[in-house]
Amino acid sequence: MIRDDFCTACGAQSWRPLFEVDHFPIEKCRVCGLGRTKVDRRFPSFIEQKFYGDHYRKFYLDSRTKFLLMARYRRIIRQDWPYFSSVRNILDLGCSYGYFLEVAKEFGWDAVGLEPNASIYQYLRKRFSKSQVYNFTLERGRFRDEFDLVTYWDVLEHIGDPKRELALVHRALRKDGYLLVHCPNKGSLGALISGPKWGWWSPPDHLYHFTPESLRRLIERSGFRVVFLKTSNTEEEIVRGIFNLLSPKKIPRIAGWLNLLHDLTQRVLRPLLAPLLILEGRLGKAGLITILAQRRESSE
Numbered sequence: 001m002i003r004d005d006f007c008t009a010c011g012a013q014s015w016r017p018l019f020e021v022d023h024f025p026i027e028k029c030r031v032c033g034l035g036r037t038k039v040d041r042r043f044p045s046f047i048e049q050k051f052y053g054d055h056y057r058k059f060y061l062d063s064r065t066k067f068l069l070m071a072r073y074r075r076i077i078r079q080d081w082p083y084f085s086s087v088r089n090i091l092d093l094g095c096s097y098g099y100f101l102e103v104a105k106e107f108g109w110d111a112v113g114l115e116p117n118a119s120i121y122q123y124l125r126k127r128f129s130k131s132q133v134y135n136f137t138l139e140r141g142r143f144r145d146e147f148d149l150v151t152y153w154d155v156l157e158h159i160g161d162p163k164r165e166l167a168l169v170h171r172a173l174r175k176d177g178y179l180l181v182h183c184p185n186k187g188s189l190g191a192l193i194s195g196p197k198w199g200w201w202s203p204p205d206h207l208y209h210f211t212p213e214s215l216r217r218l219i220e221r222s223g224f225r226v227v228f229l230k231t232s233n234t235e236e237e238i239v240r241g242i243f244n245l246l247s248p249k250k251i252p253r254i255a256g257w258l259n260l261l262h263d264l265t266q267r268v269l270r271p272l273l274a275p276l277l278i279l280e281g282r283l284g285k286a287g288l289i290t291i292l293a294q295r296r297e298s299s300e
């Protein structure tokens with residue numbers, strides 16, 4: 001029996017091949033709709049090169065990227081502030097360059113971030129103390145009943161065994177603590193229209209492709225009660241999606257393009273895209289999922 005054949009979200013064992021993206025086969029669970037990238041996980045260095053190379057560093061260290069991401073994090077937390085008003089400390093998993101740790105400080109929270117990549121950790125250590133950032137994964141952390149809120153900002157889709165990971169989150173949270181996951185929506189209009197050209201397949205670093213339904217199932221099976229699930233989008237994401245669809249090759253996700261798209265959308269497309277953004281959100285078909293869940297007393 002190959003354990004990998006079971007769907008991590010719903011436990012079913014029925015996969016349908018979709019297509020290949022950059023030579024990586026993508027398949028989906030026939031029961032819950034979860035997508036996964038078929039990749040030989042014995043070669044993590046391949047993922048390491050793509051995900052943490054120059055390209056990634058330039059994109060994330062660009063001041064505009066930082067500004068947009070921090071604005072997004074603040075907006076999401078403020079929109080549902082009553083759930084977060086009693087939070088005192090948080091754990092941000094895959095904290096990358098620490099932008100959410102900075103936002104957490106603005107809210108007055110004690111923030112701890114885990115970042116397994118050594119070179120990013122070196123950067124983090126120049127900006128955060130030794131007790132705030134750690135160069136390891138949740139498995140090594142051995143946290144227990146410690147945090148009010150655990151966050152994954154565009155990280156859960158990178159993790160090889162999300163069910164096991166969420167069991168560790170359950171252990172790390174205090175009683176009634178919250179889990180927040182933000183990730184691309186494979187069930188979005190953009191993904192449906194774009195097919196294999198959807199920008200967020202991003203193999204091989206994106207191993208799973210969540211829909212609202214499959215993410216909800218995964219989280220509920222991991223010992224949590226879903227508080228809310230929403231989808232949202234930004235003008236930049238929509239315009240980038242259109243560029244991806246129309247261009248023969250994917251537009252590199254680099255800072256120059258992002259700046260150009262951002263300026264363009266700010267000036268010209270914002271009024272035209274506003275109704276689409278609202279409609280997508282209402283239908284649960286916008287490009288990004290945000291889910292907030294609360295720890296139940298015992299894990300499955």
Ligand SMILES: [Zn+2]
Pocket residue numbers: 007008009010011012029030031032033034214
């Ligand atoms: Zn499934």
